[in-house]
Amino acid sequence: MMKDTKRNVLLVIALFSVFIVLTSRGAFAQSVVCTQNLDRAQAMFDIGDLPGIPTLLMPCIKGGGFSKEETIRALEIMTETYLYQDDLANADIWMIELLKADPEHKLDPSLDPQEIILHKEKFRYKPIFRVSGSIGLNRSSYRLITSYSLWSEDDQSVYTPGIQFNGFAQIEKEVYPGFDVGLGLGYVLKTFSAESEVIYGKAASDASDPLTVAQGLGNLATYSENYAVLEAPVFVKYTYYGDGERTFNPYVFAGMSFDYLVNAKQTSTRRANQSERDGVKASATLPDPNLVADERRKALTYYGFAGLGVKIRRKTHFFFVEARYNHGMMNIVNGDNRFPSEITADGNKQESIFNIGLVDNDFTLDGVTVVGGFQLSIYNPQKLKEKRLK
Structure with a gap:
């Protein structure tokens, strides 16, 4: 068998x-x-x-x-x-x-x-349009507009830019040789951190709070904010193709992005320089407020951008690398909820803001974005109508 x-x-x-x-x-x-x-x-x-x-x-x-x-x-x-x-x-x-x-x-x-x-x-x-996808990094920088410091007229905080990831999908159409208009959709993560020493002057001690400081001393408050944003950029681009056979094709572009805030959280820590009761430094991590649920950040914002890049030809398609500068054009803080008077959506009371000794300034985020990706040319050859031939 x-x-x-x-x-x-x-x-x-x-x-x-x-x-x-x-x-x-x-x-x-x-x-x-x-x-x-x-x-x-x-x-x-x-x-x-x-x-x-x-x-x-x-x-x-x-x-x-x-x-x-x-x-x-x-x-x-x-x-x-x-x-x-x-x-x-x-x-x-x-x-x-x-x-x-x-x-x-x-x-x-x-x-x-x-x-x-x-x-x-x-x-x-020629292509009826081009579609592309990219991933990269963005560096977000805090830019103060108006200070609302509780303890002095000037904001004494030190802000540190943060680096996070992004991903974009875009579509472009040529409107004149070398000139394209385009729009896209991106998911972008942003972050920054801050450190601020709050001086209380002649504040009275409170033995019930291990972080209350003695007269003339202060707290070192640190916090970071993390954002997840949906971005919809619209832009104009000029690409130098030369004779159409070049391998490397440089381009410049500029536009605006309209953003929707998906999520925003703040992580805060306060460290006392000295404790009134035992003379030992103490610290505490405060509850993380949800800045979207608390409506402390605006849901819809926009910014302007400009940048440059290079396309690397692969037959009729392209690999590309680009960098751009992003300039915030509006305050992202909701001033109506700068001093919440009731329990917030995540259970934190108004006192959580004052415990850390900080309150939201009016500010915006600038930044630098660097991405790499691939662009696909879409063709649909047809005979032109007579009026377009003239």
């Missing part, structure tokens, strides 16, 4: 191998014949023997007997053949097939007939 099974398996393998060999030989034979037909078609075109060319090339085009390069060459010969026969309807059909097979097909004025060069200009052969 086992011998019969083994024999059957070997038989199946042998038959499959024979099938592969015969198929490969058939495909190779077809490829050889199609290459010969393409050479014959070119020779016939050169001497003006046009009527027989479609019959010679059509089976290999439809049957996949050509390589990629041979297909492009065959489609160009088909288009030129119908142009010379004044069959513009078929010339249009094969020009579209040529542009589908080879978007932005390059023609050489010194080698290609003038007829096909002029005919190509009657078609839309």
